[in-house]
Amino acid sequence: MRNKGIPTMDVMGYAAQSATDALAPFSFERRDPRHDDVVVDILYCGVCHTDLHLARNHGGFTTYPLVPGHEIVGRVREVGDAVSRFKVGDMVGVGCMVDSCQQCKPCLKGWEQDCAEGPTFTYASIDRHDGTPTCGGYSDTVVVTENFVLALPDGLDPAGAAPLLCAGITTWSPLHRWNVGEGSKVAVIGLGGLGHMALKLARALGADVTLFTRSSGKEEDAFRIGVNHVVLSSDPAQMAVVAGRFDVIIDTVPYDHDVNPYMPTLTLEGVLVLVGYMGPLGTPVNAGGVVRGRRAITGSFIGGVPETQRMLDFCGKHGIVSDVEIIPIQQINEAYERMLRSDVKYRFVIDIASLKS
Numbered sequence: 001m002r003n004k005g006i007p008t009m010d011v012m013g014y015a016a017q018s019a020t021d022a023l024a025p026f027s028f029e030r031r032d033p034r035h036d037d038v039v040v041d042i043l044y045c046g047v048c049h050t051d052l053h054l055a056r057n058h059g060g061f062t063t064y065p066l067v068p069g070h071e072i073v074g075r076v077r078e079v080g081d082a083v084s085r086f087k088v089g090d091m092v093g094v095g096c097m098v099d100s101c102q103q104c105k106p107c108l109k110g111w112e113q114d115c116a117e118g119p120t121f122t123y124a125s126i127d128r129h130d131g132t133p134t135c136g137g138y139s140d141t142v143v144v145t146e147n148f149v150l151a152l153p154d155g156l157d158p159a160g161a162a163p164l165l166c167a168g169i170t171t172w173s174p175l176h177r178w179n180v181g182e183g184s185k186v187a188v189i190g191l192g193g194l195g196h197m198a199l200k201l202a203r204a205l206g207a208d209v210t211l212f213t214r215s216s217g218k219e220e221d222a223f224r225i226g227v228n229h230v231v232l233s234s235d236p237a238q239m240a241v242v243a244g245r246f247d248v249i250i251d252t253v254p255y256d257h258d259v260n261p262y263m264p265t266l267t268l269e270g271v272l273v274l275v276g277y278m279g280p281l282g283t284p285v286n287a288g289g290v291v292r293g294r295r296a297i298t299g300s301f302i303g304g305v306p307e308t309q310r311m312l313d314f315c316g317k318h319g320i321v322s323d324v325e326i327i328p329i330q331q332i333n334e335a336y337e338r339m340l341r342s343d344v345k346y347r348f349v350i351d352i353a354s355l356k357s
C-alpha cells in the first residue's frame, strides 16, 4: 500500500461545474486505500433522477464541481490490509452511501441512511475522516469503506444490476416495511427508474401490481414487465374504478404534485409512501383523505446496507435486473434532457469504458 488515505490516485470522470453548465470531462484524485478500504474499477453507473436534481441544483445546496453517480457496479482492483470480505477480482456494488458513524442507534440497526450524524453519501458529501468532498460513479474508480461495499450475486447482468443500488433498494425498503407479499395490492405512481423497479420487486414478492401513469403509451411496457393493471391518472373514470383497492402506493414522482386524487384508491389502513419528491407539497393534503379509512401518508429514504444486500440476493435468486439503455458517458447531457421528458426505458446506465474514448 502506498500513501494510505492520501488523495493521490488519478481518476477520470465527468462533472458539473455549475447548475447551468453541461457535464464535461473532469480529472481529480482519490485517496489511496486506507486499511478498511476497497478500490473498485467502475464498469457501469446508473443515472438516477437525483443526479439531475443535484447537478442542476434543484435543492439549492449543491457545491461544484459535482461528480454524480450512486448506482455503481465494478470489479475490485485493490483492498486495504484489514479488508476481509472482498478480494481482488470480486464483482461488487456501491450505492448511495460510502460511510456512516457505525455507532449510533440507527447504524447499529442497519439503518445507516438515517445515521444520527448523517451518512457520508457517495457524492456531494464530505468524507468523515479526511474532510475531502466525495465524488460519485461517473468516473473510472471509487474507493469505499468495506462495510459499504455490496457483493453482487453471480449471474446478474452487471449493467442491469447497477440501478438496483439506488432504484432497487429505495423501492424494496418500503415494500418490506409495509409487509408486501403474496396477495398484497400495490400501486406505483410513475413508470421511471424507481417505478419500474418497484413494480418488478412487488410482483416478485407476490403482489398484484398496478401502475398509475400520466403518460398514455407506457401500457405495453408495463404489461411486459409484469404489471397487472394500468391506470391513466389523468382520467377520473379510470381512477374511480380502483377506489378502495390498494394496501400500499409507492409514489415516485420527482416534482411537486397533488397526492389527493390517490388517497381514495387506498384501502382501509392503506399507506401512500412518498419516495420521489422531497419538497413542500403545493396542494394541501385534504385531512379527510387520511382520517377516513385510517389511511397514512409516509415516506422512505433509500435503505440500509444489510437490507441492500438482502435485496441484491433476492434479485440474484429471481433474476431481477433493471431495464436499461446503456449509453457512453459523452451522452449524459442528452440523457438528462430525455429523463426530464420521461423518455427513458427505464434507466440510463453509463458504460464507464466509454470514458477512455
Ligand code: NAP
Pocket: 047, 048, 049, 050, 051, 053, 166, 167, 170, 189, 190, 191, 192, 193, 194, 195, 212, 213, 214, 215, 218, 252, 253, 254, 255, 256, 257, 274, 275, 276, 277, 300, 301, 302, 303, 339, 340, 342, 346
Ligand atoms: P425518473 O426515472 O425520471 O422517473 C420518474 C417518473 O415519474 C417518470 O417516468 C414519470 O412517469 C413520472 N413523472 C415525472 N415527472 C412528473 C411530474 N411532473 N408529474 C407527475 N409524474 C411525473 O426518476 P427516478 O430516477 O425514478 O427518480 C424519481 C424520484 O425519486 C426523483 O425525485 C429522485 O430524486 C427520487 N429518489 C428518491 C430516493 C429516496 O431515497 N427516497 C432515492 C432515489 C431517488 P409516468 O410517465 O409514468 O407518469
Ligand code: ZN
Pocket: 048, 049, 050, 051, 070, 166, 167
Ligand atoms: Zn438515486
Ligand code: ZN
Pocket: 100, 101, 102, 103, 104, 105, 106, 107, 112, 114, 115, 116, 117, 118
Ligand atoms: Zn450512525
